[in-house]
Amino acid sequence: MGRKRKHFTNGKYSQASSKAKALSAEPNRSSPTLFSFGDPEPVLSGSWGNYLGTFLEPSGDYYVPPVSQSGLANLLGANAHHGTIPYFKRNRLRQWFKASNTLKPECLANAGFDHSVFGHAYFQKIYNRFDHILRLQHLPALNMRRMKEKDRFCMLRPTGDPIVFAPGEVIQLKEYDPTQQIYGRPQYLGGVQSVLLNEDSTLFRRKYYNNGAHMGYIFYTTDSKLSEEDEKAIKAKIQDSKGVGNFRSMYLNIPDGKEKGVQIIPVGDIATKDEFERIKNLTRNDVLSMWRIQPALAGVMPENSGGFGDIEKISRAYYENEVLPMQDVFMQLNEWLPKGKRIGFDKPEFVHS
Known part of the structure; x- marks a missing residue:
């Protein structure tokens, strides 16, 4: 008789395995969860980046990842390049995948995305009635957790108990981490600060243009010809210059006024002296480096007439240095698959030419 087990079908799970025990109820996850990496800190200061391994969650059922998985997912929206490069890597992995009944192309692509972003990917073995592997189904890495028991995993759910899988039912592919062997470690962690700095510079510039809540000058007057009503009118005009529609001009006429009775003393000129463009370019280069991708493949516009060189040669180099190693990671699945299901x-084409 075939073993009964949970099967993942069309985004839902069927009857749980008789061998899988239910975990004790966890705190209600129906309320929203907010995440922040916190203030910028050196890696060796004991911050989130200082890997100390993993530990069991309070109930002792599964191991907590050393870095917040939801934080890594939210980080994708912080920077244009950091958010799109994982999709590019996913597409290149899928591009040369042979169609197979064992693993659908979209399952491979989604697992490739998880492996790049989180450092690990998961597949569920789907069996037929004769207890033979029929196919593999991708499991979202965001909520997958390694349980206390060896070779056993569970999936967290927003509400209710986690879904528990039978021993050996889940395949985990992960990057190597020298500090722990429970979860994988994403390769780009060293560039997270550059991603956040790029986001901060964009947000600062947006706030500057949207609300004008900055002190760009000191309006200084010593002219005794100004009445109290005139002072109130000038103050109102200056206040109205902030917010939407800022950078307005103001006309001021003081009959018989003194020379230099009214002076505008600049405090700062962000339009010409800020480092916005330089910061954006430097952090962008850091993001491309941490993903090991050429600018020509990341949608970066060249700043010189020569461009980035021969795109075909760049594509070949990327295939040899990045795509092939990523394919090798997923070729490990054949260790669990029978000969006819590999x-x-x-x-x-450029390899054959």
Whole structure:
């Protein structure tokens, strides 16, 4: 008789395995969860980046990842390049995947995305009635957790008990982490500060233009010809210059006024002296470096007439240095698959030429 087990079908799970025990109820997850990496700190100061390994959550059922998984997911929206490069890597992985009944292309692509962003990916073994592996189903890495028991995993849910899988039912592919062997470690962690600095510079510039809540000058007057009503009118005009529609001009006429009775003393000129463009360019280069991708492949516009060089040569180099190693990661699935169910990848045309 085939073993009964939970199967993941069309985004839902069927009957749980008789061998899988229910976990004790966890705190209600129906309320929203907010996440922040916190203030910028050096890696060696004991901050979130200082890897100390993993530990069991309070009930002792599964291990807590050393870095917030939801934080890594939210970080994708902080920067244009950091948010799109994982999709590019996913597409390149899927591009040469051989069609197979064992693993759908979209399952491979989603797992490739998880592996790049979180440092680990998961597949569920789907069995037929004769207890033979029928196919593999991708499991979202965001909520997957390694349980206390060896070779056993569970999936957290927004509400209710986690979904528990039978021993050996889930395949985990992960990046190597020298500090712990429970979860994988994403390769780009060293560039997170650059991603956040890029976001901060954009938000600062947006706030500057949207609300004008900055002190750009000192309006200084010593002219005794100004009445109290005139002072109130000038003050109102200056206050009205902030917010939407800022940078307005103001006309001021003082009959028989003194020379230099009214002076505008600049405090700062962000339009010409800020480091916005320089910060954006430097942090962008850091993001491209931490993902090990050429600017020509990341949608960056060249700043010189020569461009970035031969795009075909760049694509070949990227295939050899990045795509092939990522394919090798997923070729490990064949260790769990029978001979007739194994997966593979085609070679691009430029390899044969």
